[in-house]
Amino acid sequence: MTIYLLLFVEFFKTGLFAVGGGLATLPFLYDIADKYPWFDRAMLLDMVAIAESTPGPIGINTATYAGFHAGGILGGFVATFGLVLPSYIVIVIIAQVLAKFSKNPIVLAVFYGLRPAVTGMIAAAGYSVAKVAMLHTENFTGLSSLAGLFNLPALLLFAVLYFLYVKFKKHPIVYIAGGAIAGILLKL
Structure with missing residues (x-):
């Protein structure tokens, strides 16, 4: 299979089953x-x-980014089209x-069941992102290394922005920009 067909199939499956x-x-x-x-997984968090x-x-932007990274401009188009088509x-x-x-x-029962399923999938995704962004699981070897498990600056930044x-309920771009500026300041 060509990379473009693989991109289409994988992102079509994603678009078909990623309800929510x-x-x-x-x-x-x-x-x-x-x-x-x-x-890889680290690049996925950057995406x-x-x-x-x-x-x-976010789903479309991520598909476009992933497809572009895998197969250039045509790959970005194919992955995005595959995600949206379902x-x-x-x-x-x-x-x-x-x-x-x-x-x-x-039909009402189906929607009743879909709501908690979608909520669970979104919570799992949030947990996956939070785990990579705010924890250093690679440093955790047991209770003696518990302090090294937490990315304290990231946790503090999360708490402040939350x-x-x-x-204040400002537009999300304000908090995204604030996080980006804090990241620059913390890493310099």
Whole structure:
């Protein structure tokens, strides 16, 4: 299979099964990172950071970035198209039948079950990102090394930005920019 066909198939599967939006694609992207040499898990976190700080949906931005990294401009297009196509197909089908079946108990039960499943997938993705961003799991060898497990500057930055967001509710770009500036200052 050519790289473009592989990109299309992998991102089509991701788009088909990652119900719940961009962060729900992360478990699938981790699987792709483990399966192919296109990008690794560390690069995936960089992709997520870039995708979060650029306009557009995170899943699409990440697919474009990953596809571009794997196969250039055409790879970015193919991966993005593969990710988006299942949603388009499903929405067209749903639009045709939802009005007719919107009060159906089975349809209502499906949506009732999908909500917690999607929430769980997003929580798992959040945990995966938080683990890499705020913990040094590679340093943890037991309880004696517990202090080395935590990335204290990252945890402090998270706590401050979270507090500021809850208190002031500014646009997310303010907090993303604040995190970027803090990262520069902490690493210089």
